[in-house]
Amino acid sequence: MLTLRPEDILLDCRAPDWRDALEQAAESLHRAGLTAPAYRDGLFQRETQSSTYLGNAIAIPHGTPESREHVLATGVRVLQFPAGVEWHDGQRIHVLVAIAAQSDEHLDILRQLTHVLDDDSVGERLAGAGSAATVAALLSKAQVEARLDADTLCLGFPARDARELALAGAARLRQLGCVGGDFMADVAERPLASLGQGLWLTHGERSVAVPALALATPDERLESGGEAVKGVFCLAAQGDAHRGLLERVLTLLDSGAAAELPSTDAATVLARLAGESAAAHTRLARVLNAHGLHARPAKQLVQVAREQGLPIQVRLAEGGGATVSASSLTKVINLGARRGQQLVFSAEGEEAQQALEAVCRAVADGLGEHVLPFDESRERSMPQADAAPIQPLPDDEPHPGVAASPGLAIAPVFVLQTPRFDYPERAADAAEQQRRLRQALVEGAAQLEALVQQARGGEVAQILSMHEEMLTDPELFEAAREGIQEGRSAEAAWWEAIETAAHAQEMLADRLLAERAADLRDVGRRVLGVLCEVTLPKPPETPYILVTDDIGPSDVARLDTQRVRGLLTARGGATAHSAILARALGIPAVVGAGERVLTLAGGQELILDGERGRVIPTPSAERRASAEQRLAEREQREAEAWQARFEAAQTRDGHRVEVAANLGNTTHAANAVERGAEGIGLLRTEFLFMAHAREPDLATQIEEYREALDALDGRPLVARTLDVGGDKPLPYWPVPKEDNPFLGLRGIRLSLTRPEVLETQLRALLMAAAPASEAADKPRPLRIMLPMVKDVGEFRAARAIFARLLDEIPAAERATDVQLGVMIEVPSAALLAPVLAAEVDFFSVGTNDLTQYTLAIDRDHPELSAHADGLHPAVLRLIEMTVAAAHAHGKWVGVCGELASDTLAVPVLVGLGVDELSVSARQVPLVKARLREFDLAEARTQAQLALAQATSEAVRDALEVR
Structure with a gap:
């Protein structure tokens, strides 16, 4: 949500023309400490490329990607022009929302502003606003997104009656972190309402964190009171945020298409609930623009859609959002589509196929921007094409990190890259995929048990035992099983279940608990490694300092403390379980040192100081000699201190x-x-x-x-x-x-x-x-x-x-x-x-x-x-x-x-x-x-x-x- 403070808003501004207004906007950003003076040139350069007029008397000037180096902090300044200013594209504006953004935050700000464009009177009200509070209220309307996507669907559930289906939907929403335990009780107490066509509805209002809609369908024929039970919608209601979901369900019932839901797949269910009819033609197109569908490419897409002469709808393929008109600029921008996401275009009629082909071709061509092909496997783990290359660490210079475990180490580095898991997303034989997953879980548990025995008690054994319990979590397995039932492979379904649970953990306000998401992913990678038959490269037989992007607790527990002299990670914090275990094992560790540490070459000598939280690559002879003396003194001091x-x-x-x-x-x-x-x-x-x-x-x-x-x-x-x-x-x-x-x-x-x-x-x-x-x-x-x-x-x-x-x-x-x-x-x-x-x-x-x-x-x-x-x-x-x-x-x-x-x-x-x-x-x-x-x-x-x-x-x- 865009949060505006009174000091962010400048009232009663005056400007003879758009250039002077833009000069005032640039100066306001600089005075606020958000930008350097040179950012002004980026604002003007952006207007030469395309007008930043948004609609309803609002313009959103922001710099070019090249001018981001002049952004000191992300923020906005709002300038009100009651008398209006003629913008260079012929539009008249009353408000400038000047944006300083260090990366792509301006896209989020833009999406948060698009709600004001649905109100034709907002321009006039902004012009006449007499206080900063009024302007802020008009621009900062909070919007709560109700959730409906493939994860909220529970298809083919082995239920014995409608009540079990209702509770299955509620359990799915709880697993996703949308609701708490009181919601389950709320649903259990309420009677089910028949919607007709074999569909039923239940809802709850207690402990709803995110309004959402689940649909649970049975794996075989069910009846309740003589009526068929083909599916139960479970609604997590909150204020008015869920109203749109209900309207979509009612629209589906009115169309008579609801009856097909129980016998179809998740993609079709989402398509029908999104508003696509069975008669509609659909086409997929992937967004290739580096910064997603921001204003300029979105405007180009809208123009192409309007040229086709028939209504074209669009939605995001992932998630369950409703379709919107591809001819509406604000609606298209509000999709928030980022690079790599797929759009689903739909249209009806004789010319539909041709129209969809034209729209998808325009998306593939970049909508007026130069674009690069999208390689999904590559872009999962690599920076975007326009990102600056990572500079290697200079020799003999201290590089800071977070001190995670005290001690000093001098040794060559062994750089362990995060393993790649290549697997198919889909698989036909669901029974075989479930068997593979069960077997991988058993093998993963056996590996952890062996590590627990090796640890012989202490914090290491406690944390690894917790990992064993995670592997037996019925909710994790059930989420993966449902993914398999929907056609995913064992690998894809398992990792999706892990990521969903880990993301929910990361959303917790408690930083300590949020960092436990690393434990979930650690467990997930173990099972994924078994499924994909991935083995980690063997470390050297001689002493070394382990360098990696991040490391899970079980990876730390596996370390041979006779050879591992230290631990250095690009990510992580001093309160993560991996850091706790490093301290318990007495391994010096520096974490959160940034991606540059991954540029270290295997065998490159390194000094790692776990007390000061820094590392020194390829130290000079003098620095190395000093470190060796400190290390010898420390070892002697430790022995004497213990005595x-x-x-x-x-x-x-x-x-x-x-x-x-x-x-x-x-x-x-x-x-x-x-x-x-x-x-x-x-x-x-x-x-x-x-x-x-x-x-x-x-x-x-x-x-x-x-x-x-x-x-x-x-x-x-x-x-x-x-x-x-x-x-x-x-x-x-x-x-x-x-x-x-x-x-x-x-x-x-x-x-x-x-x-x-x-x-x-x-x-x-x-x-x-x-x-x-x-x-x-x-x-x-x-x-x-x-x-x-x-x-x-x-x-x-x-x-x-x-x-x-x-x-x-x-x-x-x-x-x-x-x-x-x-x-x-x-x-x-x-x-x-x-x-x-x-x-x-x-x-x-x-x-x-x-x-x-x-x-x-x-x-x-x-x-x-x-x-x-x-x-x-x-x-x-x-x-x-x-x-x-x-x-x-x-x-x-x-x-x-x-x-x-x-x-x-x-x-x-x-x-x-x-x-x-x-x-x-x-x-x-x-x-x-x-x-x-x-x-x-x-x-x-x-x-x-x-x-x-x-x-x-x-x-x-x-x-x-x-």
């Missing part, structure tokens, strides 16, 4: 800095203690809430928290209260979808909307930390911290609940050594630290979020994440302010983000006065060892050196020189 892991954490001159562990699960507390952790500095309690279908009750929470406290045996536990919402939703705590979840309802601000949930958690933590009966005199230190606090008001609201619980719960039944603090994750909290410090018991700095909010960089952004560096001087200054405020009031400060385990950052943090460092359990011995390498005076010197720099790169350079 001394139980020694107190302190600097060389005896300054104590507590080193604790970050945990995402209470079951790992004992392991953290075994690794030398002096406590738990961050327990992410949301694991407990996300592991249950309903909110965990008081007893469940007490049991979980007590497990960690028991394992700590008197060491302190710092537990973060529930940190969900925004990008981490809970299924039983729905939160409205937000445009920017990282700045939305999350953390403490979400918990305070349901104080009873926060109260139960605080009560559970307090009661879990009560002294154990067998050691009543042994303390169980509990530190509770509140996430995402922006100011003292939020802290006071939570503290009021906390104080009341301390009064209500008898002292013998609750923690006696307890503190309440806040996380410093929001810059406002650091800036207000002097105010907060007067009331809180402690601070814990979450450097991951603090860095992202301070630098305005999403730490998981594929291109920018490497620049989200906690050693940026702005972040360090906020930490310095926090420590100074806390110490002035006698309070302690911890750091629980990734910066706490950064080798260069540790002395800086100590020098700033940080009292506690909380890191991953695996890093505890190394951080303790790092503390013993410097004294407090040196740390303070390094802290001041870092604060004096201008950028994070300068900070790291200055610290590395020392």
